[in-house]
Amino acid sequence: MSVMSSGDFRTTRTYETFSFLPPLSQDEIYDQIVYIINQGWTPALEHEAPEKASAHYWGMWKLPFFGMRNPDQVLAELDECRRAYPDHLIRMVGYDNYTQCKGHEFVVYRPRGL
Template structure:
């Protein structure tokens, strides 16, 4: 699979993934967690895993974004729920209207 931002690097560890998520959030990009069981098939659509807001501000009513640790925790939840799926983190830049970052954070746990 060579279709994401960091495809030329070895797999990232949890701290490296969290650092990339932190960078995406600091840039103001919208985080997404996606998963699929077969990324090489004709099915190009990945399912989205929900990222819940941490809390809603009582005075403004606006939902506050999740932190990098919470997003990493959601990726772990997605991997536990879908053990044979590839888990991808993507970040959307609303200013340029493009995907700014996308990489496979978890690969399937074969044989479990």
């Protein structure tokens, strides 16, 4: 995580992969979920309030989606997480069980104004 330049926290803070790009479209998020699944990784969602996002680990939305191979199910979980935490940042994670680490992660939702 880095800060691009001095100024307002809400407009300058960047988070994870792709944070230098404009927000991803639904189709682009879908493509990244397909990529995670095609790598054999386990999709998962994490969320945190923006003011605490760099202070500690993010909370996990449910358990990682072990064995979930349908990107539409992952998107449904993302929508449910957004409804439950509309003021939190949400990121998608791809856990690689072979290397036992995150193979991919990126922010998929930012509250308005971030």
